[in-house]
Amino acid sequence: MDLFEQIIQTVKFYVDGFGIPVGEQVIPLKVIALLGAGFFLTVRLGFVQLRYLSHGFAVATGRYDDPNEPGDVSHFQALTTALSATVGIGNIAGAAWAIHYGGPGALFWMWMTALLGAATKFSEVTLAQRYREVTAETHKHEGTVAGGPMYYIEHGLGPRWRWMAIFFAIALGFTAFITGNAVQANTLADTMQSNFGTPNVVTGLLAAAVVAVVILGGITRIGRVTAVLAPLMAGIYVLSALVIIAMNAGAVLPTFALIMREAFNPSAGVAGTGIGVLLVTLNWGVNRGLFSNEAGQGSAPIAHAAAKTDEPVSEGVVGLVEPFIDTIIIVTMTCLVLIITGVYDDRVPSEMTLAGGDLTYVTPQPDGRFVEGDAPASIRITGGRQPITDGQVAFAWHDVPVERFFTDVAQTQAFTGAIDPAAGSAVGADGTTYDTLYGNAPEGGAPLTQLGFQRGLAPLVDWGGFIVVLSVMLFAISTAISWSYYGDRCAAYLFGKQAVLPYRLVYVAMGLSWDRDRAGRGLGPR
């Protein structure tokens, strides 16, 4: 068992860690590949994303729909299915981590990534439509078309590449189970548990029931449900953010000026990492951008392949709309709220569990950065303060050194004693052992976004944070719904249509069997 985990860690190290070192930073191979391909396709296709975005919107609205053309869903439903998979926790938590570590300038690099990614998305979708397989209808829920990278690899590149198509289908089918399903289920259960105290079993059964009812109806039902769900959830989120922005209208221009300035000359990364280090900001922006809009991953084209049309390019231009809505609109809303309300570099009262969670040990550098390091044997705290000096390891929450420690929530009793990282506890001068200390620290991830909405809407209502909680829940369920289709097309490609129903049953069952390790991985920075 431990051996298995070690193998995974080793593989991850080579797959994710492999890249080109620039200074102390490593630009991962996948980032280079994604940006490189995006740039190549942008040039090769003559800046298709700038020229035809508005045409994409026109097609998506259904103006040119012909219900008699082959396919399973309308242009609009194909778009909402793909969007409900793409718009997810990354838009709420991922964007917040990018600002936390990379500073406001990270948003600019997320925009650039979306811009290049749009050409990639156009290519994927067009090819998925061109090389899809249309079959006679056997059972309605099985769908009449199947397309995606496995089909354009096999039929586009030729039978000699079949191994690569199979390889892709296995990897994506597997991803659907994990990031498409189990992680969403975990995020949902966590959110329900920490906000409403709902037992995980209850959330699990409810979520599985909802997902099952939708996905057992196949792509036609998924399309009908997401056509309502995706605009609804995006609408609630964007509208709330716009209210906050409108109330701070005077801050909008300075905020955009800040984003542009910080993009090229970052200074204000709250976790200290951004100070003068352009590559850190660029890396965080590009990474979070790529994984928010999924361009190049090969997942979204599977949904777009189901659209009713006999013109592949007409769905390709609809694909252009996807990064636009996901990144240029929704991610931007998240970031603007975080910057305008000022929560991104605020220290807020936090409960710090010493046994793990969000605590790290960092060493302040002379240039103002913090470098993560190993836990020291012990950290002495005197009168609530720890020594934060160059080269000395400090206790950090969300990678930012904590300045003052208290033993009570109200922060009246300063802590004096020593933190013992190995034991996961602290021992006071009087010999008392503490599992938890209190102090001011920056938030990160989804809780940071929650804080931003809470504060931004405070002049109007006292439940602003609930909008983020609601959005996390809707985004998680809708992501799980759409990813089931990606997985079932992979299963159909590998094992034939008879594998579709069993795949969906396993998919529903898998969403139930999560764990209670609240290390926050689902919301983690990565």
Added chain:
Amino acid sequence: MWRWVFLGTVIAPAAVWDLGDIALTVCILPNLLALVLLSSKTRTLMDDYFSRQAWLQQPKD
């Protein structure tokens, strides 16, 4: 702490996450390779569609 029964073995959820991460990276490379190799085809399809103004054609009966 519960652990997830998976692939007939019992592994920590964090490792499952990592596994998902690896699978995702593994999807990206073959897909991008295909997109680049097929880019001429995409270009042809695109030029043809826009020169015909295919969206203006009447729906077929």
